[in-house]
Amino acid sequence: MTDAPRGPRPTDPLIALRPWEAPEVTSWGRLPMNAVDRRSGALPLDGDWRFQLLPTPDAPVGGSWSTAHVPGVWTMQGTDDLPQYLNVRMPFPDFPPNSPAANPTGVYERAVDVPAEWAGRRIVLQVGAAESVLLVHVDGRPAGISKDSHLAAEFDLTGLVSAGAPSVVRLTVVKWSDASHIEDQDQWWHGGITRSVLLYATDPLHLADVTVRTSRDGSLRVDCRVRDAGGALPEGWYVSGELDGLALTQDAEFDRFNREDERVSDFLGEARLRTVVESVRTWNAETPELYDLTVRLHRADGTVADTSRQRIGFRDVEISGRELLVNGERIFVRGVNRHDFHPLTGRTVSYDDMRADLVTLKRFGFNAIRTSHYPGDPALYDLADELGFYVVDEADIESHDHAHEIADDPRYLNAFVDRVARMVLRDKNHPSVIVWSLGNESDYGANHDAAAGWLRRHDPTRPVQYEGAAKLDWAAAGDATDIACPMYAPLEECVAHALSGRQTKPLIWCEYSHAMGNSNGTLADHWAAIESTPGLQGGFIWEFWDHGILQRVNDGRPVGRGGAGLYDNGVAAPGHRWAYGGDFGEADHDGAFIADGVVFPDRTPKPAMYEHREIAAPVRIECFRHEGIVLGNHQHFRGLDWLAGQWELSLADGRTLTAPAELPDLRPGQTAAVPLPFQLPEDGGEAWLTLRVTTAGDEPWAPRGTVVCVPQVRLRRAAPRPALAVPNRSVEVDDEGLLVHPLLTAAPALSLWRAPTDNDELGGMAPRWRDWGLDALVRKVAEVRRSEGRVTVHAEYACAAGVVRHVQVLTAVEGGIHVAESAELPEELNDVARVGSVFETVAGLDLMEWFGQGPWESYPDRAFGAPVGHHAVPVDELFTPYLRPQESGGRHGVRHFTLSAPDATGLSVVLDEPRQVGVSRYRAADLTAVAHHDELVPRAGCVVHIDAAHRGLGTASCGPDTTASCLVTPGVHRWSWTLRAL
Numbered sequence: 009m010t011d012a013p014r015g016p017r018p019t020d021p022l023i024a025l026r027p028w029e030a031p032e033v034t035s036w037g038r039l040p041m042n043a044v045d046r047r048s049g050a051l052p053l054d055g056d057w058r059f060q061l062l063p064t065p066d067a068p069v070g071g072s073w074s075t076a077h078v079p080g081v082w083t084m085q086g087t088d089d090l091p092q093y094l095n096v097r098m099p100f101p102d103f104p105p106n107s108p109a110a111n112p113t114g115v116y117e118r119a120v121d122v123p124a125e126w127a128g129r130r131i132v133l134q135v136g137a138a139e140s141v142l143l144v145h146v147d148g149r150p151a152g153i154s155k156d157s158h159l160a161a162e163f164d165l166t167g168l169v170s171a172g173a174p175s176v177v178r179l180t181v182v183k184w185s186d187a188s189h190i191e192d193q194d195q196w197w198h199g200g201i202t203r204s205v206l207l208y209a210t211d212p213l214h215l216a217d218v219t220v221r222t223s224r225d226g227s228l229r230v231d232c233r234v235r236d237a238g239g240a241l242p243e244g245w246y247v248s249g250e251l252d253g254l255a256l257t258q259d260a261e262f263d264r265f266n267r268e269d270e271r272v273s274d275f276l277g278e279a280r281l282r283t284v285v286e287s288v289r290t291w292n293a294e295t296p297e298l299y300d301l302t303v304r305l306h307r308a309d310g311t312v313a314d315t316s317r318q319r320i321g322f323r324d325v326e327i328s329g330r331e332l333l334v335n336g337e338r339i340f341v342r343g344v345n346r347h348d349f350h351p352l353t354g355r356t357v358s359y360d361d362m363r364a365d366l367v368t369l370k371r372f373g374f375n376a377i378r379t380s381h382y383p384g385d386p387a388l389y390d391l392a393d394e395l396g397f398y399v400v401d402e403a404d405i406e407s408h409d410h411a412h413e414i415a416d417d418p419r420y421l422n423a424f425v426d427r428v429a430r431m432v433l434r435d436k437n438h439p440s441v442i443v444w445s446l447g448n449e450s451d452y453g454a455n456h457d458a459a460a461g462w463l464r465r466h467d468p469t470r471p472v473q474y475e476g477a478a479k480l481d482w483a484a485a486g487d488a489t490d491i492a493c494p495m496y497a498p499l500e501e502c503v504a505h506a507l508s509g510r511q512t513k514p515l516i517w518c519e520y521s522h523a524m525g526n527s528n529g530t531l532a533d534h535w536a537a538i539e540s541t542p543g544l545q546g547g548f549i550w551e552f553w554d555h556g557i558l559q560r561v562n563d564g565r566p567v568g569r570g571g572a573g574l575y576d577n578g579v580a581a582p583g584h585r586w587a588y589g590g591d592f593g594e595a596d597h598d599g600a601f602i603a604d605g606v607v608f609p610d611r612t613p614k615p616a617m618y619e620h621r622e623i624a625a626p627v628r629i630e631c632f633r634h635e636g637i638v639l640g641n642h643q644h645f646r647g648l649d650w651l652a653g654q655w656e657l658s659l660a661d662g663r664t665l666t667a668p669a670e671l672p673d674l675r676p677g678q679t680a681a682v683p684l685p686f687q688l689p690e691d692g693g694e695a696w697l698t699l700r701v702t703t704a705g706d707e708p709w710a711p712r713g714t715v716v717c718v719p720q721v722r723l724r725r726a727a728p729r730p731a732l733a734v735p736n737r738s739v740e741v742d743d744e745g746l747l748v749h750p751l752l753t754a755a756p757a758l759s760l761w762r763a764p765t766d767n768d769e770l771g772g773m774a775p776r777w778r779d780w781g782l783d784a785l786v787r788k789v790a791e792v793r794r795s796e797g798r799v800t801v802h803a804e805y806a807c808a809a810g811v812v813r814h815v816q817v818l819t820a821v822e823g824g825i826h827v828a829e830s831a832e833l834p835e836e837l838n839d840v841a842r843v844g845s846v847f848e849t850v851a852g853l854d855l856m857e858w859f860g861q862g863p864w865e866s867y868p869d870r871a872f873g874a875p876v877g878h879h880a881v882p883v884d885e886l887f888t889p890y891l892r893p894q895e896s897g898g899r900h901g902v903r904h905f906t907l908s909a910p911d912a913t914g915l916s917v918v919l920d921e922p923r924q925v926g927v928s929r930y931r932a933a934d935l936t937a938v939a940h941h942d943e944l945v946p947r948a949g950c951v952v953h954i955d956a957a958h959r960g961l962g963t964a965s966c967g968p969d970t971t972a973s974c975l976v977t978p979g980v981h982r983w984s985w986t987l988r989a990l
């Protein structure tokens with residue numbers, strides 16, 4: 009128990025009740041949740057409110073007022089209560105249901121002028137979201153209490169306010185409570201009001217709820233619940249409706265005037281409307297067809313008392329065997345986990361921000377969202393309906409730190425059922441919502457079963473999922489999940505489960521491919537398995553955002569709402585940085601684990617997004633056969649007519665030929681051969697054919713011409729390189745056997761180290777590499793042998809785990825130097841980051857051009873989405889500014905490259921075979937030495953890595969590591985390259 013002093017406001021019943029430590033109290037005076045949208049016609053109460061922050065909920069109000077913006081968290085608005093990032097651990101030691109004595113409490117107050125024309129109407133206050141306990145007073149009188157931080161709370165103020173007169177509305181928000189223990193999500197802790205506040209009025213006779221049921225056969229059923237604020241319903245009310253202007257019919261079976269029918273009551277009106285739409289345009293994520301539904305509640309004289317408008321879609325969801333079907337189709341779930349996040353507000357996301365999130369996701373091939381780990385703003389679902397996303401709607405329940413105790417704690421039973429039920433009551437009419445989720449990481453107990461029971465009865469039209477219920481046995485039936493939705497389960501285990509013959513439920517990872525830092529290795533392996541293994545249907549990448557809060561470096565404060573323009577392209581402006589755990593002086597925090605999204609804090613896509621886009625390609629090159637190119641339509645519902653194409657032929661000799669592409673008319677799942685668009689030139693070497701696919705017209709999420717995917721196929725392999733002529737020239741090395749070259753400021757040396765990625769660190773590899781001393785190899789030259797036109801250097805690189813023998817043969821060739829290298833790794837070094845050469849160039853070489861994979865960053869296990877071609881990127885832009893600096897900017901499969909100055913001088917490197925190449929302004933040691941991007945000082949020259957082998961990225965910061973084929977193993981590695989001046 010906390011022993012906080014009993015407050016000096018004993019007369020206030022809301023305070024006296026101490027609801028912040030009463031889990032049984034989920035609300036008081038709060039109206040039932042419903043699906044009637046009241047946003048239009050409402051009086052918005054967003055803006056600046058009087059504000060004061062109390063040290064405890066029962067401390068006296070009366071100090072000085074400042075202002076706070078609503079919606080907004082006070083932790084981002086200049087108070088001394090700053091954001092804190094913790095993953096699993098609670099921010100206070102008190103056991104559930106207790107909260108700490110020191111409990112910041114925000115008091116928001118403002119006068120509200122209730123419109124005079126609202127006289128006689130029912131007046132309702134809606135608070136969009138407040139964390140974690142909301143107490144409402146109007147003119148000093150208690151109006152209500154609510155918990156459940158990510159859903160709106162509504163209070164009937166009719167008896168408390170007067171139309172045409174001002175009232176003072178006070179919203180008291182208590183930061184810590186019993187509810188915090190079930191809102192222990194992996195994100196920043198804040199306090200405040202995070203979604204809009206509004207006041208609206210209805211007739212006393214009003215639509216209390218509207219429930220829409222549709223099917224892909226065009227049938228529509230609309231169930232209306234009608235109430236009157238006065239109690240008994242007036243005689244003669246009725247409901248009418250229309251769909252896209254066509255009238256709906258009253259359900260004949262349900263006669264509400266028949267008093268014999270026991271369903272007809274005096275105070276709860278129920279009415280049902282129906283229709284069947286001929287030739288219905290069904291809703292799915294590819295073609296999200298919507299219809300406008302209007303429902304009107306009439307008084308006996310025909311006048312309209314209330315209206316509800318919504319956009320609805322016709323679709324079915326069902327589970328058949330181990331398949332999740334949408335409109336009868338086994339869809340693939342290309343999902344992402346999405347939190348409410350914004351770098352300037354912390355938690356509040358505007359309509360435009362939500363739209364931008366979804367547009368970005370659409371452009372990168374995502375078709376599904378899990379609302380991790382709480383329901384989103386109502387607008388998010390409107391946008392998902394409109395733009396086309398399958399939504400797993402998740403209730404606001406995560407009791408991570410005390411999961412086991414809470415799952416069966418009857419004091420929390422109410423809260424579990426309340427949170428699930430309120431989400432369902434609000435979101436049930438959205439076609440985008442195809443699955444309900446009972447929450448996240450809360451073990452599994454009776455409280456879940458209770459919530460699932462309510463849900464299955466109330467909405468039998470959608471499956472239910474809960475990761476915790478299936479955790480122990482993916483095949484178990486009869487529990488609270490219809491879907492096996494593991495988190496981070498290794499791919500092999502999932503495939504084995506699907507092949508075991510024991511699978512009874514569709515397997516869709518609720519979280520996979522942890523996107524922390526430079527990550528998402530093996531994504532393509534996952535999708536190759538998903539698409540070829542019945543029983544696997546996809547998953548949700550963890551996660552969309554890097555939750556970096558924009559922070560001023562000098563005073564450590566969040567910048568807040570005024571910071572627009574203080575970042576660009578993933579990077580904070582000078583003097584600013586993206587704050588992660590610990591940056592606000594938190595004693596307890598979980599560091600950069602909060603920066604694990606596929607987009608930067610400003611929504612700039614990370615390179616992993618391009619990988620995903622290609623994996624999700626709607627049209628693909630299946631193969632190249634003599635008769636031509638076989639194309640396939642990999643969508644579930646749509647033809648190819650919305651796409652346009654252009655062929656590109658990239659030849660190793662530098663040429664790129666283009667030709668318009670005519671995409672065949674293919675239904676989903678169909679393939680067709682098209683003729684090879686080019687006569688392949690006899691010469692030109694290795695040849696790659698790319699189909700650049702763009703939107704043919706404007707899509708709601710992309711203007712015409714937006715790239716959708718770039719599938720490609722190799723038409724011709726590289727020919728063996730001709731033997732190099734050795735002219736009569738010498739190679740210059742210094743006493744240490746290091747190459748002396750006018751374009752190099754540091755000679756090529758052996759590198760076995762990369763600046764550890766988050767996966768390297770948290771997966772335990774980097775600590776091992778450090779123990780081995782790979783970050784500080786000591787080079788000792790053993791022998792330098794000179795012959796005409798050639799120098800052979802034997803060196804030993806010593807580290808704690810042994811000695812790596814390195815041989816470099818430097819040969820003068822036409823126009824330059826050929827470098828042939830080998831490195832012999834002892835058995836002890838059984839998993840290193842890389843084996844390769846590193847050198848540094850003179851300043852001024854600012855442009856990299858290469859033939860290989862690109863143009864964006866790629867690594868051995870994340871290279872599916874980087875097509876082979878001729879690419880050119882300024883050196884400064886090769887680097888990816890991951891929040892915690894780490895290995896970045898690598899390019900996979902590079903065949904040759906140049907680094908040049910504006911006057912076209914510089915150097916070229918031709919590699920013996922496609923290699924991983926990294927060109928950067930930073931040494932690995934520069935990146936390793938700092939914690940934030942703003943601390944880096946770029947070097948004038950280029951740091952160049954050419955790798956014989958480079959370790960895959962994997963996802964070991966939270967999940968599986970890379971595959972065995974992408975590990976760098978002991979033994980002898982050989983590689984060679986030719987350096988020339990341009």
Ligand code: IPT
Binds near residue numbers: 194448449550966
């Ligand atoms: C899992 C959580 O569900 C998610 O919120 C996030 O923390 C993610 O991991 C990692 O970033 S839980 C994990 C302990 C398996």
